[in-house]
Amino acid sequence: GENVEQHPSTLSVQEGDSAVIKCTYSDSASNYFPWYKQELGKRPQLIIDIRSNVGEKKDQRIAVTLNKTAKHFSLHITETQPEDSAVYFCAARRSNNNDMRFGAGTRLTVKP
Amino acid sequence: EPEVTQTPSHQVTQMGQEVILRCVPISNHLYFYWYRQILGQKVEFLVSFYNNEISEKSEIFDDQFSVERPDGSNFTLKIRSTKLEDSAMYFCASSFSGGINEKLFFGSGTQLSVL
Numbered sequence: 001g002e003n004v005e006q007h008p009s010t011l012s013v014q015e016g017d018s019a020v021i022k023c024t025y026s027d028s029a030s031n032y033f034p035w036y037k038q039e040l041g042k043r044p045q046l047i048i049d050i051r052s053n054v055g056e057k058k059d060q061r062i063a064v065t066l067n068k069t070a071k072h073f074s075l076h077i078t079e080t081q082p083e084d085s086a087v088y089f090c091a092a093r094r095s096n097n098n099d100m101r102f103g104a105g106t107r108l109t110v111k112p
Numbered sequence: 113e114p115e116v117t118q119t120p121s122h123q124v125t126q127m128g129q130e131v132i133l134r135c136v137p138i139s140n141h142l143y144f145y146w147y148r149q150i151l152g153q154k155v156e157f158l159v160s161f162y163n164n165e166i167s168e169k170s171e172i173f174d175d176q177f178s179v180e181r182p183d184g185s186n187f188t189l190k191i192r193s194t195k196l197e198d199s200a201m202y203f204c205a206s207s208f209s210g211g212i213n214e215k216l217f218f219g220s221g222t223q224l225s226v227l
Contacts, residue, residue: 043221
């Protein structure tokens with residue numbers, strides 16, 4: 001089955017700096033890669049996703065890049081703000097498979 | 113914006129007791145899921161449900177677990193005889209399809225504590 005590794009487990013940045021979180025996956029058939037943001041005690045919320053036919057996707061301050069050859073994908077947050085502080089999870093899934101596998105999460109802290 | 117709703121938000125039970133966690137998926141969604149998250153750990157897939165039957169389940173989803181869609185709106189997870197290690201946050205999720213539009217929408221979770 002799919003195995004998703006996520007790094008780093010914790011990340012602390014100064015407000016205004018960029019943050020990068022990286023994930024690798026094992027199943028070359030995976031073709032859907034979402035990122036979820038989970039604030040303390042709340043539900044995971046989808047913030048951005050990318051499909052395997054695209055190498056990069058951007059939504060305002062958030063971008064995701066995908067390297068299918070290397071089987072890794074990354075989340076980039078620019079101009080970080082304190083409200084970006086949360087745990088971020090990457091995930092991977094095949095389109096014919098309902099078992100979405102999550103990474104272990106990255107606790108991002110943005111210091112004002 | 114439509115949301116997945118879950119009840120109760122917290123459930124405390126004694127080891128060996130049965131619990132039922134309830135979810136109301138988004139109304140036009142067809143695929144339903146249960147995930148769990150042990151404190152401080154990753155979100156783990158338990159089961160997916162489509163067309164009134166389980167479509168996939170993980171190794172965590174053993175014979176102690178069952179799911180049901182008893183009516184047109186509710187989706188439940190039953191744990192027959194709870195164990196201490198079942199203590200976790202249980203998230204229900206739904207999606208419109210299982211194919212290309214696979215965005216999952218999560219409920220706010222039920223915190224299960226087994227004593």
